[in-house]
Amino acid sequence: MDSGTEPVAMIRMVFGRGxxxxxxxxxxxLAWTVVRDRRARLVLLAAPVAALGLFGAPGAFDLLNEVGEADAIAWRMLWVMPVPAxxxxxxxxxxxxxxxxxxxxxxxxxxxxxxxxTPITSSANRGTEIVWPPAVDLPRPEVDAARVLVDLALERRVANGVLVxxxxxVDFAVSVLSTEVKTTNPRSAYLRGRHVDASFGAEHRRVLSHALTYGYAEWGADAxxxxxxxxxxxxxCSGSATGGIEVETVLAEVGYQIVAETEVCRLWVSPG
Known part of the structure; x- marks a missing residue:
């Protein structure tokens, strides 16, 4: 499907397999068949019909995707059903x-x-792992780079906030770790949709995020x-693992300076 979200995949994510x-x-x-109260029967009958029939219908996620990237929200409607009850x-x-x-x-x-x-603690449960001390479920080693990025950004705190x-x-990890430091691309899906206007600079965010992630200027160095x-x-934070000479050349030309390096990226600070 165009939205990239298959209804059967969403059903499996919520209900599991086997x-x-x-x-x-x-x-x-079938829960409605064992309830005597008429109103309760109607609710228990309507809930699965609406959730599975409407959101699982062919093309439903495509349509929601067209009107505002809503497919990421729609599949969660399956959780509305009181399945344990x-x-x-x-x-x-x-x-x-x-x-x-x-x-x-x-x-x-x-x-x-x-x-x-599948046990809830099994790695087969979407990569679940038990760690001590407790830790946030974020990609590693990117989360370590994000922590350094946040600390460095807070040192340069300005009146209008800090943008990295x-x-x-790394951007996603920063958005989870800090409410004070903002990222240009916390999630790519947020760069599209009806909420995006010209002042948001979605295209610039997409260009910069791609360049820092993959290490080359897909739409040109000028972009x-x-x-x-x-x-x-x-x-x-420019990804050192991907090389990124072209992108880092642009950073230097614009006036950014390297101040630190982590396992996954080099950290540059803005001029002035």
């Missing part, structure tokens, strides 16, 4: 001729989930220079 996904989906679709309703409902059902069925399903499911620029992973002069970031 037996555990079957339990969750079956409960979401639905599972509980299905498993604990009394069934004629099987009085032990409210006890036996939950025990059986629990056993299946424990055997076939760097490779996309990078224009972006630097327009956005005027106080501190710049």
């Amino acid at each position: 037996p555990t996904a079957f339990v969750a989906l079956a409960a979401a679709l 639905m599972v509980g309703l299905i498993l604990t409902a009394r069934r004629s001729g099987f009085g032990a059902a409210p006890v036996v069925l939950p025990a059986v399903v629990l056993a299946v989930v424990l055997v076939a499911g 620029a760097g490779p996309v992973d 990078v220079a224009d972006a630097l002069q327009s956005l005027r970031p106080d501190v710049v």
Whole structure:
């Protein structure tokens, strides 16, 4: 799909795969059958129909993507469904001729989930890992560069705040680590959409972010220079791992000076 977001992928992200996904989906679709209250039945019936039918319809994410990059929000609507409660309703409902059902069925399903499911602490759970002391879930070693970038930026604090620029992973880490230091590109998806106006300088942000991430001027050295002069970031992190001679030449010509170096980038400060 044009939006890059497949409905089936979003369903798998929320419900999982295998037996555990079957339990969750079956409960979401059938919970209304075990409730006597008419209004509750309607709600439990409408919720999965709306969430799965509307947002999972062919082309739905494409349409939302066209009107404002909303596909990233739309798939989260699946979380609105009270799936745990639905599972509980299905498993604990009394069934004629099987009085032990409210006890036996939950025990059986629990056993299946424990055997076939993915533990929340497993690395198979989207790369989960247990660390001590607790740490933020940010890309490494980019997060280390982001910390140095934030500290350096705060030293140069000005009245209008501090703006920094760097490779996309470093920019993202900065946006999580600090509310005082702003980045030119916290997330690429935010550079498009109906909220973006001319004053935001989205094109300059995109040009500079690409250059610092990949180490070359995709749209020409002049475009990078224009972006630097327009956005005027106080501190710049140029990716040393990608070489970046062309980009660093532009930085030097604009007046930026190297003040430090980390594992993933060199840090430049603005002139004056």
